[in-house]
Amino acid sequence: MKKTIYFFLFYCFFILAGRGNAVSQTSQKGIKAVPANDFLNSLGVCSSITGRGETLKGTIDALTYTGIRFVRCGLEDRISVQDMITLHKQTGARICYGLLSGGTDLDRLLRESRQLASADVLLALEGNNEPNNWTVTYQGETGGGNLSWMPVAKLQRDLYSLVKSDAVLKNYPVWNISEGGAQTDNVGLQFLTIPERANTLMPAGTQYADYANCHNYITHPAWPGLHDNQTWLSASPGADCPVDGLYKNYGLTWRNHFEGYSESELLTLPRVTTETGYSIDKDVNEEMQARLYMNLYLSQFKRGWSYTAIYLLRTRENEPDHESFALYTMDYTPKQAAHYLHNLTTILADNKSIDHTGSLGYFIVNRPATVHDLLLQKSNGKFFLVVWGEKFTGGKDEITITFSKIHRFVNIYDPTTGTLPISTKKQVKSVQLTMSDHPVVVEIY
Template sequence: MPDKVTIFVIFYLVFLAAAPLFLCVASAKRRGAFLPFTFDPRKRDGRSVTLKFAAVAIAVIFTEPAYAANAQHLAKFLESFGVGGGVYPGREAQYIYLGVRNNRDGGVTTPDGVTNAINLHNSTMIPGVNPGVKASLLTISQPGWPTIPQFIKNAESLAAAGALLAIEGVNEPHNFGVTYNGRYGGGGTDWLPVAQFTRDLRAAVVADPWISTYPVFSPSETGAESGNYGLQWAQIPKGGADPTKQAAAGVPDGTIYYDFANAHNYVCSIFPDPVRPNQAWLASDPSVNQPGFDGEYGNNGVTWGAKYAGYTPTQLLTLPKVTTETGWQTGSGKGFVSEDTQGKVLLNTLLDQFKRGWAYTFFYELYDGGTSLGTWGLFHSDKSPKLAATYFHNLTSALVDIGYGSLGQLPYSFTGPATVHDLLLQRSDGQFFLVLWNERVPGDGGSDDIPLDLGQTFSSIDIYDPTVGTGIQRTYPNTRSLTLHMTDHPLILALKPAIGSGNSVSFVKRDTTTMGNWSGVYGADGYNISQDTHTLTPSYASVGFSGQSNYTWVSLPTDKRALQRPENPSTRIAACWYSATNFTIDVNITDGKSHQVALYANDWDHDTRKETINVIDAATSAVLDTQILPAGASLHNGEYLVWNIKGHVKFQIVRNVSYNSVISGIFFR
């Protein structure tokens, strides 16, 4: 009987230097006071952190299943790339070189600052390549700085010029403090002014017809909140904050603070640790309290300061989120890395962040800058590029798009360790770009050979390596499968489709009402009912099966979900072809005409079965159509998928979640 498949994944634990697990608790008033090297003085005060494990878990080699992966917009990925670095004149060339789309700066607070931001946007606008750098307008609430109405006016000007990305709440209020309505907060004191400013800022944005559609980012580091005003929530739920504090601040249940959570989950971690395998992957984890990383969990799950409860780990996965600061300093000594390591880790960070749901990632900082900016920069202080800037330039030279087209799927699979990750992107003209990256420790000499099956043949596959240059490093003609030698950074595969074969598919409809009563509706030309001995194959077609198992639930049921037996439509059979992974139905229409083909699937014994049907060109292996079952919440009552088919295709029936993939019948008309 088709039943739930349990997949066992074995993990090998590789323990580092200190043999026994140990507990290390460190506390300091400032990061700079705790760390034996110069950290960014703009950063938050340190907090007691428990480093629970001095170990790194590395998964045993595994195979990524050949499920059809959904592509994401290439333009959306490129639009996630941001940098902090000021909008002052003379920096345009560096922004263009990076290919970056967004800027974060507190300097857009004066008329001159707004003008500079608009000029930067206009000067970085390259038709077909870059829509122009947009600003995350960082607000500040301190004496001498603009008020909320002035910030709103600045945002209006930026929006009118097409140069506004978002409005951002105050930066690290526990470090820099907030003065609002005559009261000081943050900076180690109660956060009432922070809550009120955040509430009023978003309300002002929403009320302004010129900028009401622009998102508001939360104050960074809400995990430091003092006094539970509910800032860990985008919208305060019932019981989500301290009622006394809420009353004092005027932030009742239902108050909306922001649209996107905002973390400073520095990839370098909050300790001067060496680079670890999966360094960037761990830093970008949105739902797990990864030791040493200041991630979303500690800011919006359970706050790292006072331990206020917020979103559950499951909710954190889908909570809209941004990172407005991350990076790693270059140099020698503990806590610093080489330019090559910085560049590779930051490339991995941009990819990891996007794959794990971060809408925008801003790197700190554009330039090195002495004592205030340290060596965080992507460029040296003389504006010459570090390797990180060069690697980003190479990445955004290979990946170029500004439009949004329709999205497809690709049923690829690969084998490799848990340090290998993947991202399928699709350009607006339909071309796929598959990015794979390995997060071994840069420079340690480790590598992995990764067998990759793309699920279909491409006329050519061009390989780009952003750590080498902007050009194609290797081309594979007429290829479906290849092996990639991977170390510590991304490789980009530009997939050019094979020339069309003449085989075609047109999806007609879904049918959730006919159920098992197919006679007179489908199958006028032919039919094949699973486990029934009476089969009729049309003269114009051939049908074959591979990879399936057979099962009969009930031989003679009366339930109308069961398919009618063709030899006696008053009787029925509940049966299926099934697989724990996927199976194939090969259909070859040989008369050169288009014919209707229908598949019937029924979740007879459960109601949570989900599966994907890929219709694949038998000549080129191209995916011609993809449908997901069920259309609604359950496949329990059965569902038909109907296509018009011309030529030779293969139906790939792929298990998605829970129970096996199933099909109970195929019909021709």
């Protein structure tokens, strides 16, 4: 868990240094890279693994192919601990294990989480899933939905307390409930720890979680269709986020406008996304969904989300309509999103972190507002500059990346075409790229 804490502290600096936009970070010393392994570790997916019609072999094959590093699941999925351990041994994927929809069995959650922790499989523990949609009955009281949220708050408080007092689990992070912005009464779930003078129904000092948790799907009934900067804006921690994001759950709750953190505090608030995605519909076909999903992971990481789980890997038998969100069809045929994620994670593949990354001097000349970048470094020392375009309403931009010195070799990759370089250049001082609605990876050495 020291790595988790280090990762978050690094990101506090990273976000404050430029709010995730490298155009303002150019200096004589260059831009500091982030370990490629840290980015890859942030990639997650929702899956029942062996529950609700999913199979262990299908899940193992899907995670191996896409390179996804963690699974968000929980009590309602009814997965055996041994299956989760086998999944980890075969793929390396870790488990975020939670109470999920309506779950209240803390004894079972902690017992099975201890087994996962002992096998080095556990990533985090999570509270309830969307109590606005699935009510909770705890200690004889039913809450959530349109009722009081006091039972939800008490359950989350007790989950946190039990985890932190447990000899095996105390160093693992607790992720908050999702959709805290739907509170009917101000029980303070818009805070990780309720501060003094917050005027909440639960007392100051009540501890709920180590990480805020959102379901910031990259579309919303109030923001339908495709837009430029679709994933970038959806990942924003501030009030400019047009979807159900951090601000509407932890800044000013979307249902009853209970005050939480200030926008400046939200910038460095530890946060995760346990559901996000975009359903194939009249605006988004399978090809566009695949491009959105690559950009989604990149925007989330760049804007300070430690972990992001796309909904979902493969739909469940009891929810066939949800296949339009998924990376795989119900018979485990990979959709285009699975292929593109395979390409991206293959290009960036690395399984070792770096204690001290290097810096690279570069500047994107006349950068348009729809172009974003993330500088990664692999454990072999090579830099990988990921640049992605967010022109989802059409059009292209020609950009130039100028380096502070001449580099011996540059390889350019396009994950929409495969895993091999589309271009190799020698003695390079600048690179021209055509950007539209997906990432391009520039390897520099």
